[in-house]
Each structure stands twice: as structure tokens, then as C-alpha cells.
Amino acid sequence: MSYDHVISELPIYKAAINDDWDSVSELFEQDPDLMTKQITYWHETPLHIAVGTGRSHRFVENLVKRIVAVGAKDKLLKKNSAGSDPLHYAATAGNTTAARLLVEQIPEITQVPSWEGRGSLYVAALCGNKETLKYLLTVTREDEEEGGISHYTGLAGGDLITRTIINGFYDVALDIMDMHPDIVLEYDRNDQTALQVLALKPEIFPSGSMLGFWGRIIYSSPSIKNIHDIKVKNHLSSLLVDRICKTIIEHADHNIAWSILGDTMATSVKYGTHELAEKCILYYPGIIWFRIAGGLYLFTAAIEQRQERVYNLIYQMSQFKVWTTLQLSEQKENALHIAAKLAPPQRRNVVTGAALQMQRELQWFQEVENLVQPSYKEALNINGETPRMVFTKSHKELLAEGREWMKGTASSCTVVAALIVTMAFAAAFTVPGGNQDNGNPLFLNYHVFMLFIVSDAVALFSSATSVLMFLGILTSRYAEADFLYALPKRLTIGLLSLFMSLAATMIAFSSALALVLKDKVSWIAAPLIITTSIPVCLFGLLQFPLLVELVKSTYGKSIFHRQNSRMIH
Structure with a gap:
């Protein structure tokens, strides 16, 4: 042609x-x-x-x-x-x-x-x-x-509503549902319903909005467009979920409800969309017994996937929660056996470094251990292993990685802290301006000199403390239990002390510079003093997030807690 x-x-x-x-x-x-x-x-x-x-x-x-x-x-x-x-x-x-x-x-x-x-x-x-x-x-x-x-029906209807949601047009999706309510029952070409697609988007729910510290503070009163848009999405997603669940229940068809809500629960567990899982349970409490991945129930699957926000729904249950951990798998494994296994790769990256990953794994094991009945703690699986034996076996490589991560971090920080100790000690005996004939420092009566002495002393003591903490890490036995509290505590104190010593050293240098240049070239003193803040700021940008994460994971609020006052069963 x-x-x-x-x-x-x-x-x-x-x-x-x-x-x-x-x-x-x-x-x-x-x-x-x-x-x-x-x-x-x-x-x-x-x-x-x-x-x-x-x-x-x-x-x-x-x-x-x-x-x-x-x-x-x-x-x-x-x-x-x-x-x-x-x-x-x-x-x-x-x-x-x-x-x-x-x-x-x-x-x-x-x-x-x-x-x-x-x-x-x-x-x-x-x-x-x-x-x-x-x-x-x-x-x-x-x-x-x-x-x-x-x-609006069949495969075309399913494709239309799911694509609308996937593209983030939640207001349009609500309009479509107003005109054609039953469209939420249709499956698309990927065999997914509208509710299941919502479960794939944890970022549109409050728990997945990923706001920073200040963003979370002003979230309740948005004045910035980005935060306002996030809040609008959260509101629309809540309306969508309520509308869909209500439509499903109004059909009074168990098979439809069990299929759509059950598949949604499975997706919610995988992606951690706890708000959606909670709504499904509120509308149809019996869905809590839907078998998810590998035949597991909701909370056991949440343990396996390490989705604490879904797992935390157990704290909103009545005494029915005692039934949620009685399930045994085909390998005769109870919930504690499952908690003893290594977390999925994507859930090990929610915290920084192998040491904190190990800490998070220990926190999960400890949480589930407190939940299950006493006999389950020493129960044997099909291989004759207790939960503790499974934990040790499955976390062997992570334990080794955590040990190397701790040693590497401590070694690097020890070098810096030791240098600061040396400088601070030497500065105490070589004060700016020298000494008078009677041995007193020349600038003894100056307020800036007192600032120099105090900051130098703080730098010396805090850096010495930091060295001791890092040496304590390097000489640790690195047992499993040490990663839960002992090692993170030492690393937290060491980093905090190192930060203080670095800041104090820069203050001491600035005050010494101000004393030396007090009579001449004073115009250059201010820029130089301001420049000394750069190392402190750089250290803060690079290491402060790790310090905050250490404090939060070790001393902060537990990741396992009641998320709201609504009862779901």
C-alpha cells in the first residue's frame, strides 16, 4: 500500500x-x-x-x-x-x-x-x-x-471509577458516585474495586501525608497551599470511603461485602492504610475475620507486614481482641512466631541504619509477646522452634549489620570527639592574650574572656563524655537485647555530647577571636564569628535527624498505642 x-x-x-x-x-x-x-x-x-x-x-x-x-x-x-x-x-x-x-x-x-x-x-x-x-x-x-x-457498569465502570481515583480526582469520583452509586461494586481490568484502589494510596489519608514537624503543627489551621491541598485530599478520601462502604452495605449482599471489603482489607494491611481498614470494620465488623495473605487474619497479617498503624486498631477493640492472636498457621506458628520473623524489606527501611532496624524488630517482638497468651511464648512450630529461636535465627544477618553500623558510627564520632578534647584541653592553658607577671590571664576581667573559659570547659567535659559513650559502644557485647535500649541510649548521649562540644568549641573560638581583634580590624571580626557557626549548622543538618530519630525511637511515645477513641468491635 x-x-x-x-x-x-x-x-x-x-x-x-x-x-x-x-x-x-x-x-x-x-x-x-x-x-x-x-x-x-x-x-x-x-x-x-x-x-x-x-x-x-x-x-x-x-x-x-x-x-x-x-x-x-x-x-x-x-x-x-x-x-x-x-x-x-x-x-x-x-x-x-x-x-x-x-x-x-x-x-x-x-x-x-x-x-x-x-x-x-x-x-x-x-x-x-x-x-x-x-x-x-x-x-x-x-x-x-x-x-x-x-x-458506568461492568468492566468499563470499574475502569472509569478506579482511574479517576488513581489520578487523584476525588471530587470527580464523588460526582460519579452521586450519579451511579453502584459503580463502586464494579471491578476494573486489574480486578480491583474503587475501595481497593483507595487502599493503595496511603498518602491521601492523614497517617500517610508525610508532613514534617512544622507541617504537622499547622495542619489543623492550614495557611500554606500545599498543606491545605493535603487536608482537602484527606477530607475527600474520607468522604469517598464512607460513600463506598455505605453503598456496599445497602445492597445487603454478604458475598459482595465480603469480597470487596475483604480485598480492601488485604490491600490496607500491605500498604498500611489503617483509616480505610478501620472504616471497613466499622461498617462490617465481621470482616475482621477475612483471611488475608497466606490465610492470616487482619492483625496477624499486620504483624507479618510490620504495619503498626493497622495493628494498633487492636487497641480499639473490646475483649474480642483475645481471639485475634489465637490463630495458628499451617506450620503451627502463632502470632509470636510470625513477629519473630524478619520484616519485609520495604518495612525495614522506615528507620535509619541497621541498629535502629534491629531495635524496631525487638519492639515488635516485645509487643506481641505481651499480647499473646503465656503458653504461646514457648510453643513449638512444625520445626520444633520456639518464637525466640525463630527470632535469633531470622535476625542473624541483621544483628551483624547492626553491629557493624554501630561500630562504624561510634568509631567515626570518637575521632572527632577526641580531637575536640585535645583542642579544648590545650586552649585552657594557652588563653588568648597570654598571662600577666603574676600568672593571671591578661583578659581576666573581660566578660568575653569568661565566656571563652566557660565554653571551653563545656567543650572539654562534653567531648570527654562523648568519647566515653562511644568507647562503651565499641566495647559492647552486641547481644540482641542491647539493641533495644542500651546501645541506642549510649549513641544518643554520645551524639548529643558531641554536638554540645562542637557548639561550645565554636563559641570559645569566637570569643577568643573577639578578644584578640578587639582593638584592630574590628570590621573583620563579625564575619569571622558568623562563619564559625557553619560547622555547627552542617553537623546539625547531617547528624541531628539521626539524633532525633534515636531519641524518638528509644525514649519517645511507643509506636503501639490507641489511635482514636472509636470502638471497632
Whole structure:
């Protein structure tokens, strides 16, 4: 098949992409067939090309009017080699202006599927074109007539609602559900429902918003656009979940509720979307006994996946919680055996360094140990191993990594602390300005000199403390239990002391500089003193986050706690 016409029709192609109607208007008047001729290798018409640019609005408007005027309105439906008509192009490019023009001239175009069976409505959702999607929702009906396609039921309905949610159009999703409530029961081509897709997006719920310290403080009263947008998403996600769960329960069909809510619970456990899991349980308490991954129930699966926010829902239960940890797996493993296994790779990265990862694993084991009945603590699995034996075996490599991480950190910090000890000790006996004949320092009566002496003493004592703490880490036995409290405590004190000694050293240097330069070149003293703060700031940027994480994980609020006052069972 020859495609030479593609070359000969290049002037029309260029006019379409450049919104240059005037250059081809006379040509179309002489040969109207050119307006609907397939002029590219992909069998695209000039209308396809112009609509696809998203900007050739004048060209599209004049072309559509001219095609209608010559009585060729039906050729507005002409498809390319992939079965897409111009409205599919408008939906793909987000060209709402062109979409309006086409629908006004031929309303039934919204019902025409591509060769893949996709309607323009789904294409707009798939490509993330919100405004075009909102417009097409107002003009696309559920076509029951022969030759039409279903947009809101079956696979198409499932695709539409899940793609809308995936693209973050939560307000549009609510509008779709207002018009077609049962769409939330449909499965998409990935065999997922709207509720399950929401469970894949923990970032749209308050627990997954990933706000920093200050962001969390002002979250309750947003004044910054980014935080405001996050709060809006959180609100819309809550409305979506409530609407979907309510629709599911109103159908009074156990199989539907068990399937959709159960699959959602499984996804919630994997991604830690505890808000969604909680809503599912509130609407249908019995779903707590849905078997998730590997046949495990909710809380046992949460232990396996190390999702503390889902696990913490157990603190909102009544005494029914005693039943949640009685389950035994096919390997005769109870909840404590499962807690003794190594966390999934993606959940070991939630804290910094192998040592803190080991601490987190010990915290999980200790938490579940306090929850299960006493007989489970020494119970044997199918291999004759107790939970403690499983823990030791599965964490052998992590223990070694934690030991090396601790030693490396302590060794590096010891060198810095030892240098500060040396400098601080020497500075105490070589004071700025020297000594008088009676041995007293020359600047003894100056307030700045007293600042020098105090800061030098603080630097010496804190750096010496830091050295002792790091030596304590280097000489530790590195037993499993040491990673829970002893080693993190020593590292915390060591880093805090090192930070104090570095800050005090810079203050001592600044005060000494001020004394020496007090009479001459005073203009240079201020910049130099300000410059001394740079090392302290750099150390803070590099090491302070680790220090905060150490304090939070060792002395802060436990990751296991009641998250709100609502009872879920």
C-alpha cells in the first residue's frame, strides 16, 4: 500500500498543527473531500491532527462548521487506524474546547467506542484530563441501545471509577458516585474495586501525608497551599470511603461485602492504610475475620507486614481482641512466631541504619509477646522452634549489620570527639592574650574572656563524655537485647555530647577571636564569628535527624498505642 499521499498532504498537516486555517480554507472549498481525508500514516484526518494539538481551536471550529455545512456531519466520526475518532483525541489531549464543538454537532459521538472498546469518557480519565472528564460526564449517558457501550457498569465502570481515583480526582469520583452509586461494586481490568484502589494510596489519608514537624503543627489551621491541598485530599478520601462502604452495605449482599471489603482489607494491611481498614470494620465488623495473605487474619497479617498503624486498631477493640492472636498457621506458628520473623524489606527501611532496624524488630517482638497468651511464648512450630529461636535465627544477618553500623558510627564520632578534647584541653592553658607577671590571664576581667573559659570547659567535659559513650559502644557485647535500649541510649548521649562540644568549641573560638581583634580590624571580626557557626549548622543538618530519630525511637511515645477513641468491635 502506497503512502505517498502523506507527503503530498503535508501543507494540510502543517496548517492543522499551526492553527493556520487561512492557508487551507480555499483549498478545502475547492475540494471538500480533503477536509475528511486520511492524510497521515496512521490514517488521521485534519480534524484528528488539529484536535490533538490542544491549541488549534480556530482551525477546529472552522473545520467542523465547514464539514457540517457540506452535509458530511457523519464524517466527524471517522476513525484512525487505531479506531479512535476525533473525540477520543480530544479526551487524550485534554482539549475540552474541541470536545464541546464535536458533541454539540453530533451528541452520539460520546457513545462511540474505539476498536479496543474504550469510550472517550474512559480515555479522559485514563489520561488524567480532569476538565475534559468533568465535561464528558455531563453529556455521556448509559447507552442501552444496540451498538452503544456501557460506561458506568461492568468492566468499563470499574475502569472509569478506579482511574479517576488513581489520578487523584476525588471530587470527580464523588460526582460519579452521586450519579451511579453502584459503580463502586464494579471491578476494573486489574480486578480491583474503587475501595481497593483507595487502599493503595496511603498518602491521601492523614497517617500517610508525610508532613514534617512544622507541617504537622499547622495542619489543623492550614495557611500554606500545599498543606491545605493535603487536608482537602484527606477530607475527600474520607468522604469517598464512607460513600463506598455505605453503598456496599445497602445492597445487603454478604458475598459482595465480603469480597470487596475483604480485598480492601488485604490491600490496607500491605500498604498500611489503617483509616480505610478501620472504616471497613466499622461498617462490617465481621470482616475482621477475612483471611488475608497466606490465610492470616487482619492483625496477624499486620504483624507479618510490620504495619503498626493497622495493628494498633487492636487497641480499639473490646475483649474480642483475645481471639485475634489465637490463630495458628499451617506450620503451627502463632502470632509470636510470625513477629519473630524478619520484616519485609520495604518495612525495614522506615528507620535509619541497621541498629535502629534491629531495635524496631525487638519492639515488635516485645509487643506481641505481651499480647499473646503465656503458653504461646514457648510453643513449638512444625520445626520444633520456639518464637525466640525463630527470632535469633531470622535476625542473624541483621544483628551483624547492626553491629557493624554501630561500630562504624561510634568509631567515626570518637575521632572527632577526641580531637575536640585535645583542642579544648590545650586552649585552657594557652588563653588568648597570654598571662600577666603574676600568672593571671591578661583578659581576666573581660566578660568575653569568661565566656571563652566557660565554653571551653563545656567543650572539654562534653567531648570527654562523648568519647566515653562511644568507647562503651565499641566495647559492647552486641547481644540482641542491647539493641533495644542500651546501645541506642549510649549513641544518643554520645551524639548529643558531641554536638554540645562542637557548639561550645565554636563559641570559645569566637570569643577568643573577639578578644584578640578587639582593638584592630574590628570590621573583620563579625564575619569571622558568623562563619564559625557553619560547622555547627552542617553537623546539625547531617547528624541531628539521626539524633532525633534515636531519641524518638528509644525514649519517645511507643509506636503501639490507641489511635482514636472509636470502638471497632
